[in-house]
Amino acid sequence: MTPFGRILCAMITPFTPTGALDLDGAQHLADHLVTRGCDGLVLSGTTGESPTTTDAEKSALVTAVREAIGSRATIVAGVGTPDTAHTAALAREAEKAGADGLLVVAPYYSRPPQDAIEAHFLEIADATGLPLALYDIPARTGTRIEPDTLLRLAGHPSIVAVKDCSNDFLSAQKLISRTDLAYYAGCDEHNLALYAVGGAGCVSTVANVIPGQVRAVLDAFDAGDTSGAARFQHRVTPLIEAMMAKGLPGTVTAKALLAGLGLPAGPVRSPLRPADARTTAGLREAHELATRTGRTPVE
Numbered sequence: 587m588t589p590f591g592r593i594l595c596a597m598i599t600p601f602t603p604t605g606a607l608d609l610d611g612a613q614h615l616a617d618h619l620v621t622r623g624c625d626g627l628v629l630s631g632t633t634g635e636s637p638t639t640t641d642a643e644k645s646a647l648v649t650a651v652r653e654a655i656g657s658r659a660t661i662v663a664g665v666g667t668p669d670t671a672h673t674a675a676l677a678r679e680a681e682k683a684g685a686d687g688l689l690v691v692a693p694y695y696s697r698p699p700q701d702a703i704e705a706h707f708l709e710i711a712d713a714t715g716l717p718l719a720l721y722d723i724p725a726r727t728g729t730r731i732e733p734d735t736l737l738r739l740a741g742h743p744s745i746v747a748v749k750d751c752s753n754d755f756l757s758a759q760k761l762i763s764r765t766d767l768a769y770y771a772g773c774d775e776h777n778l779a780l781y782a783v784g785g786a787g788c789v790s791t792v793a794n795v796i797p798g799q800v801r802a803v804l805d806a807f808d809a810g811d812t813s814g815a816a817r818f819q820h821r822v823t824p825l826i827e828a829m830m831a832k833g834l835p836g837t838v839t840a841k842a843l844l845a846g847l848g849l850p851a852g853p854v855r856s857p858l859r860p861a862d863a864r865t866t867a868g869l870r871e872a873h874e875l876a877t878r879t880g881r882t883p884v885e
Contacts, residue, residue, distance in 0.1 A: 589717055589746045589768050590660045590687055591625025592787030593801045596633040598794055598840050599647060601852035607643045611850025613654035615794075618849060623801035624793060626660035627651060628689055632726070633791045633837050636664050638855040641676060645683045652684035662719060666691030670706045674713040681714040689719050689749060689789075694727035700735045711744040719747035723772065726751075733757045740765035749789045750780065759783050774826045778803050778819045782812075791836035792826055795843045796876055821876055828872040834861060842866045843873055 597619065600611035616627055629651060630636040630644045639647075648663050655661070663680035665688050667673045677688050690710050692703055711718050720739065724730040730752065731739075739745050740761075750758050751772035758780060762769050768786035771777045777788040781804055793800040799822050806815035829839040837854055842861040844851035854860060861869065 588625075588786045590662055590719070590770075592804055593624050593793065593797070594626040594628050594660075594662065594770065594787065594789045595619050595624045595793035595797060596628045596631045596789050596791045596836075597651075598837060598844065598851060599630065599634040599639060599643075600850035601855065603852060605853055605855060607639070607646065608850060608852055609646060609650040611852065612647055613650050615844075615850045616651045616654045619793065619797050620655050620659040622797040624659060624797050625787070626662060626686075627655070628662045628664060628789055629685075630664040631689055631721075631789075632664075632723075632835075633794070633840060634664060635837055635855055635858070636666075638858075641679065644676065645679045648680055648683035648685050660686040662687040662689050664689045664691070664721075665710075666693070666721060668693045668695050670709055673706070673710055677710055677713045677716070681716050685716060687717045687719060687747075688714070689721050691721035691723065692727045692729050692731050694729065697729050700732050703729065703731060704735050704738060707739055707745065708742060711742050716744070717746040718744055719749050719768075719770065720745060721749045721751070721772070723749075723751035725753075733761060736761055736767070737765065740767050747786065750776075750785075755779070755783075758785075774800075774830060775823070778807065778815055781807060791840055792822065792829055794840040795829075795847065795873060796822060796825065799876060825869075825872040825876040828869050832865070832868075834865065839865075839869055843869050846870055 600608040602608045629647050663685035665676035722731040747768040749770045749772040762784040771780040771788040774790050774792045790800050803815050803818040838861050841851040
C-alpha cells in the first residue's frame with residue numbers, strides 16, 4: 587500500500603531573510619520537488635521546523651503549497667504535539683487547508699505509557715476524515731510506539747501508515763507482514779532496505795536536494811534492477827551521511843545546500859543555527875559527488 591505515494595519529501599519550511607514565513611518560496615520549492623519526482627510532500631514535520639512555526643503558519647503553508655502543486659502530489663501535514671487537544675485542533679485546521687493526510691508523532695516530553703499513547707492516536711484519528719501516518723521516532727520523543735500498540739492501532743480505518751525511525755528492522759518487518767500499514771522509511775539510509783522487505787517508500791529529508799536520485803533507487807528496484815537500486819543507494823550514501831549523521835539536524839544541512847543551489851530556504855529559526863562555512867563546503871562536495879556520476883531517469 588502507498589496511500590501517499592512512494593517518494594515523500596520532508597520539505598523544509600522556507601523563511602525570508604528576516605525569519606518570516608516565505609510562502610512564495612514554499613510554492614516555488616514545492617513545485618520544484620514535485621516536478622523532479624516527489625509523489626508527496628510532508629509539511630511542518632521535523633525538517634519543516636514545526637516546533638518553531640505557529641499554528642497559523644502551519645495552515646498557511648498547507649494552503650499555499652496546495653495552490654502550487656494542485657493534485658500532482660499529496661500533502662501530508664505534520665500536526666503532532668505533546669497535547670492531544672492541540673494536536674486535534676491542528677488536524678482539523680490542516681484538513682480545512684487542503685491536506686491529504688496527517689503525520690502524527692508520538693506525544694513527546696511527558697513520556698506517556700502505551701495505553702495513553704494509543705488513546706491519543708485514536709482521538710486524533712477520529713478528529714477528521716483524513717488518513718493518518720504515525721511517526722515513531724523514540725530518539726526525539728523519548729517514547730517508542732511499541733509494536734503491540736501499533737498492531738492494535740492498525741485496526742482503525744483512518745490509521746494507514748507509519749513513518750519509521752525506530753531503527754528496529756525486525757519489528758518493522760513483522761508489522762508489515764501482519765498488518766495493512768504502509769511503512770515508510772524515515773531515515774534515508776534505510777530507504778532501500780525497508781522497501782525491499784515490503785515498505786511503501788520513504789519520507790526523505792535528503793530529497794530536498796536530490797529528489798531525482800532518491801526516486802531512482804526505488805524505481806530501479808521496482809523495475810527488477812536490484813543491483814542498480816543498490817548502486818543508486820550507494821551513490822547517495824555519502825550525502826546522506828553528511829546531511830544526517832554529522833551532528834547537525836537535517837533542517838540545517840538541507841537549508842545550507844538549498845541556498846547554494848539557488849532554491850528557497852532562508853535561515854533556520856532559533857534555537858537552531860546555520861551551518862558554518864566548513865560544514866557547508868563539505869555538504870556541497872558530497873552533493874556534487876551524488877549528482878555528477880550519472881543522470882537519473884527523472885532529471
